[in-house]
Amino acid sequence: MRKQSSFDNLETRATTRLVSTTSVATDQIFDPQSAQLHKKLYRLHRSDIVTTIFIISSILVTIFLLSCAWEFWIEAVFFKLLGWPYDAVEEAKDNWRYIATSFGLATVSLVVPGIIMIRDATERRQKLLGASYLAAIVSSSSDAIIGKNLSGVIASWNPAAERLFGYAPDEVIGHHISLVIPRERLAEEDMILERVRGGERIENFETMRRRKDGREIAVSLTVSPIRDADGNIVGASKIVRDVSERQQAAETLRLSEERFRSIFDAVAEGIIITDAETGTFTDVNGPGAAMYGYTPDEMIGLRIEAISSGVSPYTQEGAIAWINKAASTGETQQFDWQAKRKDGGLFWAEVSIRFAFIGGRKVVLAIARDVTDRREMEAQLRQALKMEAIGTLAGGVAHELNNLLQPIIMMTELVMTKLPDHGPEFNQLERVVDAGAKASEIVQRILAFGRADEVSHSLLDISLVVREGISFIRTIMPTSITLHVGIDEFVGFVRGDKTQLTQVLINLATNARDAIGAKIGTLSVWLSKTPENFELVDPKTGIVARGACAILAVGDTGTGMDSETARRIFEPFFTTKGVGKGTGLGLSVTHGIVSGHGGTIHVDSKPGIGTRFTIYLPLVEPTVPTTTVAN
Amino acid sequence: MANILVVDDEPLVVETLSNAITSKGHTVVTAANGVQGMEKFSQGKFDLVITDIIMPDKEGIELIMELKRHAPGVKIVAISGGGRTGNVEFLKMATKLGAVASLKKPIRLAEFYKVLTESLGETPSPQSTNRG
Numbered sequence: 001m002r003k004q005s006s007f008d009n010l011e012t013r014a015t016t017r018l019v020s021t022t023s024v025a026t027d028q029i030f031d032p033q034s035a036q037l038h039k040k041l042y043r044l045h046r047s048d049i050v051t052t053i054f055i056i057s058s059i060l061v062t063i064f065l066l067s068c069a070w071e072f073w074i075e076a077v078f079f080k081l082l083g084w085p086y087d088a089v090e091e092a093k094d095n096w097r098y099i100a101t102s103f104g105l106a107t108v109s110l111v112v113p114g115i116i117m118i119r120d121a122t123e124r125r126q127k128l129l130g131a132s133y134l135a136a137i138v139s140s141s142s143d144a145i146i147g148k149n150l151s152g153v154i155a156s157w158n159p160a161a162e163r164l165f166g167y168a169p170d171e172v173i174g175h176h177i178s179l180v181i182p183r184e185r186l187a188e189e190d191m192i193l194e195r196v197r198g199g200e201r202i203e204n205f206e207t208m209r210r211r212k213d214g215r216e217i218a219v220s221l222t223v224s225p226i227r228d229a230d231g232n233i234v235g236a237s238k239i240v241r242d243v244s245e246r247q248q249a250a251e252t253l254r255l256s257e258e259r260f261r262s263i264f265d266a267v268a269e270g271i272i273i274t275d276a277e278t279g280t281f282t283d284v285n286g287p288g289a290a291m292y293g294y295t296p297d298e299m300i301g302l303r304i305e306a307i308s309s310g311v312s313p314y315t316q317e318g319a320i321a322w323i324n325k326a327a328s329t330g331e332t333q334q335f336d337w338q339a340k341r342k343d344g345g346l347f348w349a350e351v352s353i354r355f356a357f358i359g360g361r362k363v364v365l366a367i368a369r370d371v372t373d374r375r376e377m378e379a380q381l382r383q384a385l386k387m388e389a390i391g392t393l394a395g396g397v398a399h400e401l402n403n404l405l406q407p408i409i410m411m412t413e414l415v416m417t418k419l420p421d422h423g424p425e426f427n428q429l430e431r432v433v434d435a436g437a438k439a440s441e442i443v444q445r446i447l448a449f450g451r452a453d454e455v456s457h458s459l460l461d462i463s464l465v466v467r468e469g470i471s472f473i474r475t476i477m478p479t480s481i482t483l484h485v486g487i488d489e490f491v492g493f494v495r496g497d498k499t500q501l502t503q504v505l506i507n508l509a510t511n512a513r514d515a516i517g518a519k520i521g522t523l524s525v526w527l528s529k530t531p532e533n534f535e536l537v538d539p540k541t542g543i544v545a546r547g548a549c550a551i552l553a554v555g556d557t558g559t560g561m562d563s564e565t566a567r568r569i570f571e572p573f574f575t576t577k578g579v580g581k582g583t584g585l586g587l588s589v590t591h592g593i594v595s596g597h598g599g600t601i602h603v604d605s606k607p608g609i610g611t612r613f614t615i616y617l618p619l620v621e622p623t624v625p626t627t628t629v630a631n
Numbered sequence: 632m633a634n635i636l637v638v639d640d641e642p643l644v645v646e647t648l649s650n651a652i653t654s655k656g657h658t659v660v661t662a663a664n665g666v667q668g669m670e671k672f673s674q675g676k677f678d679l680v681i682t683d684i685i686m687p688d689k690e691g692i693e694l695i696m697e698l699k700r701h702a703p704g705v706k707i708v709a710i711s712g713g714g715r716t717g718n719v720e721f722l723k724m725a726t727k728l729g730a731v732a733s734l735k736k737p738i739r740l741a742e743f744y745k746v747l748t749e750s751l752g753e754t755p756s757p758q759s760t761n762r763g
Contacts, residue, residue, distance in 0.1 A: 402713055402735075407644065407647040
């Protein structure tokens with residue numbers, strides 16, 4: 001006889017009175033056919049036999065007692081009626097106690113076994129009913145339910161198990177569970193049984209199992225220990241759920257997600273998904289986050305304002321205006337946006353936005369592309385066109401002026417040849433020639449600016465040039481501006497035009513003076529040199545300065561500029577000065593001259609702090625740097 | 632005494648240079664552009680041709696090339712008021728094409744006389760006398 005057991009909350013307490021040598025209560029639960037068999041066997045319950053013998057014995061005793069009692073009673077009545085000696089009656093009276101006791105014992109002998117039988121019958125009916133329910137539940141379960149002992153031998157096998165694995169109960173009961181376990185996963189079973197022995201319940205353990213036809217299926221196992229009446233673990237019940245479809249669906253979803261994610265992250269453009277209601281980013285691809293200097297996780301949850309320059313109209317409100325336009329027109333909106341990186345750096349992004357529904361939520365789908373290079377190229381092209389226009393204009397003007405200066409100067413000189421040297425008329429005409437010569441120099445400068453002429457480059461000691469320039473600057477600086485000068489004694493030689501380089505210095509000093517205005521301020525001029533292995537690329541012109549360079553820096557404590565102004569200051573005709581106070585050509589000319597010397601010029605400025613221009617000019621001696629144009 | 636052809640589209644320049652040339656006792660023939668210049672050159676015998684570079688109808692460079700084809704030994708001085716298309720390069724080109732000298736306008740009288748003398752002299756003249 002095998003021990004009874006329990007199965008979770010479907011508990012069937014063992015009854016040791018069960019006559020069975022082939023199965024157990026658990027089997028009844030797990031196997032309804034077995035339950036039917038036990039129903040019949042139940043009639044041969046051992047306790048029933050004992051009870052029956054006891055009842056029969058009780059009846060016999062009762063009959064005997066009653067007969068004895070009856071004997072006393074009849075004898076007493078008979079003697080009484082016949083008028084026989086009263087002794088017998090008295091004897092009968094004396095035996096009343098005995099008679100009554102006999103009746104009482106007889107009654108007890110009948111009633112108690114009766115009660116016991118009724119109670120047992122009720123209990124058995126209830127148990128059988130419960131077993132039937134459980135059997136029906138197990139039988140109708142869509143999940144395979146398998147019972148096995150602690151050695152892994154299968155004890156029960158419900159119809160769903162048959163459907164799932166393809167084995168009939170008689171093919172597997174009594175066999176080891178490894179029948180349905182792929183070879184490479186056999187170790188799992190040892191692990192499961194070990195945990196079950198420890199009383200542990202294993203839930204939703206996802207693994208693979210093998211069907212009768214050899215096909216492997218994905219399953220989810222829930223394994224619980226089975227205990228006997230004393231609480232000892234005697235086996236395991238296993239619910240096996242086929243999760244192949246679910247796993248396939250999950251895999252399909254995962255592959256779909258993977259495909260989407262790989263495309264999402266592979267595109268060069270930044271893709272930003274914004275919740276239309278909250279205005280926060282819900283997803284961003286890798287390139288998009290990198291474009292803004294974030295990781296995707298850092299960027300999710302931010303708002304548009306966090307990645308906008310904040311300079312009107314590149315603000316949260318400005319972005320909302322575009323979103324509203326996309327909403328009202330239903331069309332994709334495309335625009336350039338001044339964007340901000342995590343480190344505060346600004347760049348230009350070309351953004352396309354449109355509405356979409358993702359996961360039932362309305363979102364703004366934005367595709368952003370860094371177009372800083374394009375904008376820079378456009379700016380350069382605009383500048384080049386302006387410069388070309390100025391050059392053409394300057395060339396044309398120079399040509400005409402020179403043709404007019406030619407007779408003014410030469411005719412005057414011809415007249416002068418006929419006059420006595422240094423006479424009054426001669427001297428007056430000499431002024432005319434000087435004025436003509438100065439006018440001619442101005443024309444030469446216009447041509448130099450317009451690149452329609454070449455300047456005379458010679459070897460210059462840059463320290464001397466700057467010192468001379470500073471002596472001139474001192475004359476144009478008001479007393480409210482303190483001049484700080486830091487010039488290395490010998491920096492080196494540059495090949496260039498002294499007049500032009502002096503003009504650069506004066507232009508920058510004049511700008512600094514105007515930036516400081518009426519306030520008290522400081523103008524600083526430094527001259528030093530870079531190391532021999534210096535390399536610098538001008539992002540605007542593409543000019544690369546390599547080798548040793550002279551560094552000429554001019555700084556002021558003036559009003560400073562915002563980044564937008566600083567970006568445009570080298571553009572011709574761009575000026576922040578009032579009408580009549582600046583032509584907008586000074587820094588353009590400066591830039592042109594520096595570029596013409598193979599150098600680069602940079603500006604650093606902060607509003608309210610000041611501005612510093614830094615010029616790098618290639619030194620030609622003792623080292624010979626090369627200047628090339630970057631591709 | 633030399634016979635000099637002056638080709639320039641600016642009458643005031645032509646007049647000025649003519650005055651300067653005649654003041655040295657030379658004779659002058661003038662033309663307002665390259666086409667006229669070739670015509671005048673073919674009609675006479677010239678010791679020197681002074682030509683502007685940027686002119687209507689026929690540019691000075693073209694004139695120089697044509698003159699050199701017709702009369703390889705002709706002495707030419709190129710002059711230019713600069714500008715327009717960066718004709719400084721054209722002045723260099725002119726000397727490469729055979730001009731004995733090139734001058735930028737406005738040309739100072741002394742400079743002009745010097746080039747005139749050198750160009751007409753027997754000794755080779757400097758290729759250019761650009762002012763610094």
